[in-house]
Amino acid sequence: MKICRNLWLPAIVLAALLLLLAPVSAFAQNCALCYTQAASSGAKVIQALRSGILVLIVPPTLGSVGMIFVVRRKHNQFKREDSGQSGEGW
Numbered sequence: 001m002k003i004c005r006n007l008w009l010p011a012i013v014l015a016a017l018l019l020l021l022a023p024v025s026a027f028a029q030n031c032a033l034c035y036t037q038a039a040s041s042g043a044k045v046i047q048a049l050r051s052g053i054l055v056l057i058v059p060p061t062l063g064s065v066g067m068i069f070v071v072r073r074k075h076n077q078f079k080r081e082d083s084g085q086s087g088e089g090w
Helices: 002-006 008-021 032-040 043-077
Strands: none
Touching: 032 043
C-alpha cells in the first residue's frame, strides 16, 4: 500500500505532461484579430507575444500546484486516526 501512495505524485505529473503535450483541436482555435496582428508583425513581436503568454500562464499554474501540495501536506498532517473509541474527542 505504501508503494501505491508513492506513485500518486509521479502519475499525476505524467498525466499533466501528457495532457499538455497532446495535440488537441482547441490549440488551433485563434482569435482572428490576434492572428492577423501576429502574422503582420516581425519576429521580435512574435517572440514577445510568446514570452508574454508564458508569463501569464506559468506563475498561476505554479501557484496552483504549490497550493495543492500545501493543502495535501496539511491534510495528511492533521488527519486523525480513527481509534474506534466514541467517547473521546468531538
